[in-house]
Every structure is written in C-alpha cells, then in structure tokens.
Amino acid sequence: MLSFILRRIATGVLTLLGICVLAFCLLYLSAGNTARNMVGQTASQDLVDRQAAELGLDRPLIVQFQEWAFSALQGDLGRSWFTGQPVAEAILTRLPVTLSLTIGAVVLGGIISVVLGAVAASRRGRLDRAVQVTSVTFAAIPNFLFALFLVVVFAITLGLVPATGYIRPEESVVGWLSTIALPVIALSLGAIAAVTQQVRGSMIDTLRLDYVRTLRARGLPYRRVVYRHVLRNAAGPALSTLGLQFVVIFGGAVVVEQVFAIPGVGQTAITATSQGDVPLVMGVVIVTAAIVVAVNIAVDMIQAWLNPKVRL
Incomplete structure (x- = not known):
C-alpha cells in the first residue's frame, strides 16, 4: 500500500x-x-x-x-x-467560497446518485427506466441554464432564498446556507446524472456474481445483500466517476458563480483573464491543478483501500 x-x-x-x-x-x-x-x-x-x-x-x-x-x-x-x-492572498480569500460550492455539490450529488443507482439496480422495471430517463435528462441540461431556472423559481417567484450574493459562514450559518443552496443544486446536476448511471451499471454487474447467489442461498435478506455487500464492491467505478465530477464541478463553478454573483475563484479567473493579469491567471491555474491532482490521488487511495487489486 x-x-x-x-x-x-x-x-x-x-x-x-x-x-x-x-x-x-x-x-x-x-x-x-x-x-x-x-x-x-x-x-x-x-x-x-x-x-x-x-x-x-x-x-x-x-x-x-x-x-x-x-x-x-x-x-x-x-x-x-x-x-x-x-x-496567493487574492486566491486564498476566494478559494474557500468555490470549494464550499464544489464540495457541497459533490456530496449532494454523491448521496442522491448512490440512492438512485441502488434503487434502479435492485428494482428493475418502471422505476429503473424512470431513473435512467431522469439521469439522461439531467445530463442534457447545462448547469448555467438550470441555475437560471432555480433563480427564477425559488428566488424571484417564491422568494425563499436570495437571488445573488454570498454570506460567509462566520457571519451567519443560516445566511451562508441560503446563499449556497441554489448554486450547489445547480452544480450537482451533472454529477447526479453521471454517477447514478455508473452506480446502477456496477451494481447490476455485481448482482450477477456467484458470491451474491451464495449469500442469498444462506438466507440473508435481499436488502442487506444489496446495501451491505453489493454496494461496497460496486463503489470503485462510481468513486472514480465522482472524482472526475469534482473536476467538472470545480470548472463549472466559474459560470455558476457569475449567475449568482458569488465572489469565488471563478470570478477572479474571469476578471484576471479579461485584463491579461498573467500572474493572477497563473496562480489560479496552478492552485486549481494542485487541487485536482490532490483529489485524484485521494480517490486512488480510497479505491486501493476498497479493492486491493487496484494496488497492482
């Protein structure tokens, strides 16, 4: 290891x-x-x-x-x-904002994807087809378009959350959650679409293995076999897809931050690029690359822990 x-x-x-x-x-x-x-x-x-x-x-x-x-x-x-x-100061003051959106979207997308994928794989039929259609639909909708839809419905029409702006968590936790809720949902859309399909496919393949039939023959409940044994063995490919989605979401935050007027790294990158501020653009590129590399290494380590064959 x-x-x-x-x-x-x-x-x-x-x-x-x-x-x-x-x-x-x-x-x-x-x-x-x-x-x-x-x-x-x-x-x-x-x-x-x-x-x-x-x-x-x-x-x-x-x-x-x-x-x-x-x-x-x-x-x-x-x-x-x-x-x-x-x-470094310009980036570090804005990086926590972008990371909070990205991590929130990855966590939300991962939880919803695992639930939908597991349900679709274990209950084939209408429910499975409905999950697949929903995933494909989510994959076809751009993040910024869905973000605009969320603003119109939940911020302007219903007035549940602010349409733009950002409140730091040290100022108000409730206010912080209200300002990142819509951006996180918009960013998680692609992750839900990609990871759900991966979880579903991996679980269907795992359900056909001999050890699953052996566990069922020993009298273990189907739900326990699916959610305790099959889901863990099928988690490797889904985890790789989720790690890739972290990179996609981090990049997509550039556009979503503009929609919600959130002062993150994306806003800094766009301003610096338009001005030709090379040192600032270079800093954003390197910090982003370092985060992406670190996430990929972390995903590989988790995969190696879940499946020792990966270490070879």
Whole structure:
C-alpha cells in the first residue's frame, strides 16, 4: 500500500510540474499584449518596451520561469499586475467560497446518485427506466441554464432564498446556507446524472456474481445483500466517476458563480483573464491543478483501500 501511495504522489508531482511549465510558457509568451494594454493602445513602442521591462518580460523565458518557480516553492506566487495584491492572498480569500460550492455539490450529488443507482439496480422495471430517463435528462441540461431556472423559481417567484450574493459562514450559518443552496443544486446536476448511471451499471454487474447467489442461498435478506455487500464492491467505478465530477464541478463553478454573483475563484479567473493579469491567471491555474491532482490521488487511495487489486 505504501509503495502504491508513493507512486501516485510521484505521478501527481510530475503532472503538476508539467502543468506549471506549459501554463507558464503559454501565458508569458502572450504577455506582451498586456504591457500595451496597461500603457494604452496609442502609446509608443518605446513606452510599451519600458512597461514590459518593468514587468520583467524583457528577460529570457527560462530565467522568468526559474524565478517564478523558486518563489512559488516558498509560497509566493507573485503580485497582480493591476492591483498589486499578492496572488496567493487574492486566491486564498476566494478559494474557500468555490470549494464550499464544489464540495457541497459533490456530496449532494454523491448521496442522491448512490440512492438512485441502488434503487434502479435492485428494482428493475418502471422505476429503473424512470431513473435512467431522469439521469439522461439531467445530463442534457447545462448547469448555467438550470441555475437560471432555480433563480427564477425559488428566488424571484417564491422568494425563499436570495437571488445573488454570498454570506460567509462566520457571519451567519443560516445566511451562508441560503446563499449556497441554489448554486450547489445547480452544480450537482451533472454529477447526479453521471454517477447514478455508473452506480446502477456496477451494481447490476455485481448482482450477477456467484458470491451474491451464495449469500442469498444462506438466507440473508435481499436488502442487506444489496446495501451491505453489493454496494461496497460496486463503489470503485462510481468513486472514480465522482472524482472526475469534482473536476467538472470545480470548472463549472466559474459560470455558476457569475449567475449568482458569488465572489469565488471563478470570478477572479474571469476578471484576471479579461485584463491579461498573467500572474493572477497563473496562480489560479496552478492552485486549481494542485487541487485536482490532490483529489485524484485521494480517490486512488480510497479505491486501493476498497479493492486491493487496484494496488497492482
């Protein structure tokens, strides 16, 4: 188990390093336009060159990367070119907002998916078909469109929750829950669709195995066999899909945060990209990549615990 964990961590570190190099090259090679935008489109080339030199863009790319990487290893991701705020501070103040939406959507989607998938697999017939049709329908609806529907129905028409804005949990737990409820539901839609189908398919395959018939022959209740034995053995593929959905939901939060005017990382990324704020965009990319790599490693470890064959 230890060697498996070390291999996965080493792979994750190499992946993160590759993302750093690729993102840095792509962003900083196109950073010349930012220097002109900062001094104005009508500015002379000499003024643009001075601004680029002030930003450090006149040095070789490898030198820029070495300085950035050395600082990043110490936790310094640089400063925003437009606000002067440290990039790490700008991201860390907004990251908990996005993570609360993402984790809430993953947990909600996972619970609903397991219930629906297990019911569909154990009760074949009309109920199974209804679950499949519902899952396919959810998969076809974009998150932002469903988010707008939720705003119109529950915020504007019924007035149950605020339409926009965000209240921090330290200010009011009830207010925090009311502001993240609709975004979490909107983001969980895709996870429910994908994981439900995976749970259903894995459980149907597991129900056909010999050990299930043996347990039933020994007199164990069908419900106990399904929810205690079959569901655990079928959890591996569903867990992989849920881990992938974490990445999808984290990315989808960019759009949903705009719909609900929530000050998360997505809003920061869109603003920084539109301005050409390369250090801030680079920081968002690296922090996001680190979170995704960490989640994938955690999912692999849980799978290895559930199914020892994965370690091989």
